[in-house]
Amino acid sequence: MSIQDEFISTVSHEMRTPLTSIRGFSQTLLASWDRIDDDNKKKFIKIIEDQSNRLINLVENILTVSKANAGNIVMKKVSVNASIKSIIPMFQEQYKTHKIIFHSQNDLPSARLDDDKFQQIMTNLIDNGCKYSPEGSTVNIKTEAKNEKIIIRVKDEGVGIKKEDSDKLFKKFSRIENHLTSKTQGxxxxxxxxKQLVESMNGQISFESEENKGTVFSVEFPVYNEEEVLKCSQKS
Ligand SMILES: Nc1ncnc2c1ncn2[C@@H]1O[C@H](COP(=O)(O)OP(=O)(O)O)[C@@H](O)[C@H]1O
Ligand SMILES: [Mg+2]
Incomplete structure (x- = not known):
């Protein structure tokens, strides 16, 4: 298979699961509306919302890679804690047995970021953390400020990444064989x-990993600095 064919085949496969679920729950709601109690109605609609979000993430990633969406970065003052808090419920719904724990530093300064792109970054990292770790394990997300940087860490207790695979990680279309990649979609x-998004917002990404113990991905971004922004806007 050519790389394009393979891409189309994996993407269609990844789209089919959420679409099937959206169609199924909509059909059930329409056909049996009067027989379903309010709690269940709410539950089904929530699933439809979560699965739609999953599709949106997939489309965002494809658009970014095709550059159709590049150059569209709007840097603003962003509360990283609030931004992360808003996406966690979606993962808790999708990965029901994982414990997703958020340790947010109090009074964390704001960062200078594009909030949508930041959420896309966090979505990819948290999704990997859950996907490449066993059911029932914990994914810890932690924020802190240090030396004028905001640091965000996503730590899992999963399969880990071999040293010799480190170079492949950030390459386009590259997946690394492990007993979970064959079972999971990607x-x-x-x-x-x-990585592209992090670097386009003046950030850095790195990771540390131990096989069969787990992996920590860290991203860092500059703290939002009112004076600097003012200086830049006066220059231009
Ligand atoms: N937290 C992680 N733990 C172990 N392996 C990981 C982790 N994150 C990424 N990987 C490995 O890196 C590969 C590339 O990740 P990614 O670019 O997100 O692609 P995908 O998740 O679609 O396979 C994955 O296939 C997986 O093998
Ligand atoms: Mg992934």
Whole structure:
């Protein structure tokens, strides 16, 4: 298979699962509306929302990689804690047995970021953390400020990454064989895009990993600095 054919095949496969679920729950709601109690109605609609979000993430990633969406970065003052808090419920719904724990530093300064792109970055990292770790394990997300940087860490207790595979990680379409990659859906775009996005917002990404113990991905961004922004806008 050519790389394009393979891409189309994995992407269609990744789209089919959420679409099937959206169609199924909509059909059930329409056909049995009067017989379903309010709690269940709410539950089904929530699933439709979560699965739609999953599709949107996939489309965002494809658009970013095709550059159709590049150059569209709007840097603003962003509360990293609030931004992360808003996406965690979606993962808790999708990965029901994982414990997703957020340790946010109090009074964390704001960062200078594009909030949508930041959420795309976090979505890719948290998704990988859950996907490449066993059911029932914990994914810890932690924020802190240090030396004028905001640091965000996503730590899992998963399969880990071999030293010799480190170079492949951030390459386009590259997936690394492990006993979970064969079971999980993916297209090898997530980390490629994540690195591009991080760097386009003056950030850095790195990771540490131990096989069969787990992995920590860290991203850092400059703290939002009112004076600097003012200086830049006066110059231009
Ligand atoms: N947290 C992680 N733990 C172990 N392996 C990981 C982790 N994150 C990424 N990987 C490996 O890096 C590869 C590339 O990741 P990514 O670009 O997000 O693609 P995808 O998730 O679609 O396979 C994955 O296939 C996986 O093998
Ligand atoms: Mg991924």
């Amino acid at each position: 297209n090898g775009l997530g980390l490629y895009i994540t």
